[in-house]
Amino acid sequence: MTTRDLASVSSLEDPVRRRLYDVVISRPEAVSRDEAAALAGIGRPLAAYHLDKLVESGLLTVTYQRLGGRSGPGAGRPAKLYAKSDREFAVSVPPRDYELAAQILVQAVAEDPGGASRAALRHAAHRLGTQLAERGRPGEARDLPHVLAAHGYAPVVQDTDGGAVIRLRNCPFHHLAQRHRELVCGMNRSLICGMVDGLRLPDWQPVLDPRPGHCCVAVEEHQPSTEEPTT
Incomplete structure (x- = not known):
């Protein structure tokens, strides 16, 4: 167990953050902020804050993609999409391997x-x-x-x-x-x-x-x- 692992797992103690994490990992594809907020039943600004905290913790990853198939001038900025990280976290006290x-x-x-x-x-x-x-x-x-x-x-x-x-x-x-x-x-x-x-x-x-x-x-x-x- 490392301090970073413990901090990452501890971040899921927040019920809103845990709900968003469960939403993201339950979806077959990466999830936008709007979709995650709607599925978790919370506002978009709150969802964006907690999703980015989950990325900082290493629990989620981010990609950028234009939604709706539009491209070129006038297509707008790519959406920020969230998906499960491939990192693994092992936490035990005292440490076990x-x-x-x-x-x-x-x-x-x-x-x-x-x-x-x-x-x-x-x-x-x-x-x-x-x-x-x-x-x-x-x-x-x-x-x-x-x-x-x-x-x-x-x-x-x-x-x-x-x-x-x-x-x-x-x-x-x-x-x-x-x-x-x-x-x-x-x-x-x-x-x-x-x-x-x-x-x-x-x-x-x-x-x-x-x-x-x-x-x-x-x-x-x-x-x-x-x-x-x-x-």
């Missing part, structure tokens, strides 16, 4: 030439995911985002032509995945597969679908086909 232990374990699995450790890791991840899902109600698809949110995935549900997809705005294992992507992403998918199986949701399928600013896993809904079989 559980990620160091995780790095050692992942390194040991990665160096196993036979692959038995890799299979055991994915099996254990699936079993743990099933146990974590026991808090939900079997067959209730709306409980899946709640289980994912409770374990740090920041899920966003999006409608698609075939049903829906849950995009994950945060990866709880981001730093590990940067060093051992194939291994950690496979473990991550197995964990979420366990959650889906624990909730008994056969129409939902975790898939590897890495995108910038998202977890490597997405959970897709596949609606049963209503077409008559051809003969």
Whole structure:
């Protein structure tokens, strides 16, 4: 834990700031001041002040973009857009370094030439995911985002032509995945597969679908086909 980490996390004690932070990380795209203010139910000047404080704390990042597709003279100034930062904050008193232990374990699995450790890791991840899902109600698809949110995935549900997809705005294992992507992403998918199986949701399928600013896993809904079989 560093002083900066503690200061950053402490800034979320302000209820307005925390509400704005939750609004931004729940959106699939970067959010403007006007949109954040409306979703948080506060005025734009107050939203702008707290959003910029969240940027100073390293919790959010800023980009600039002209909205509405306009460009050139008369298009106006680019809008200031806010999105979740990729920085991670670990705060414990006294300091603990559980990620160091995780790095050692992942390194040991990665160096196993036979692959038995890799299979055991994915099996254990699936079993743990099933146990974590026991808090939900079997067959209730709306409980899946709640289980994912409770374990740090920041899920966003999006409608698609075939049903829906849950995009994950945060990866709880981001730093590990940067060093051992194939291994950690496979473990991550197995964990979420366990959650889906624990909730008994056969129409939902975790898939590897890495995108910038998202977890490597997405959970897709596949609606049963209503077409008559051809003969």
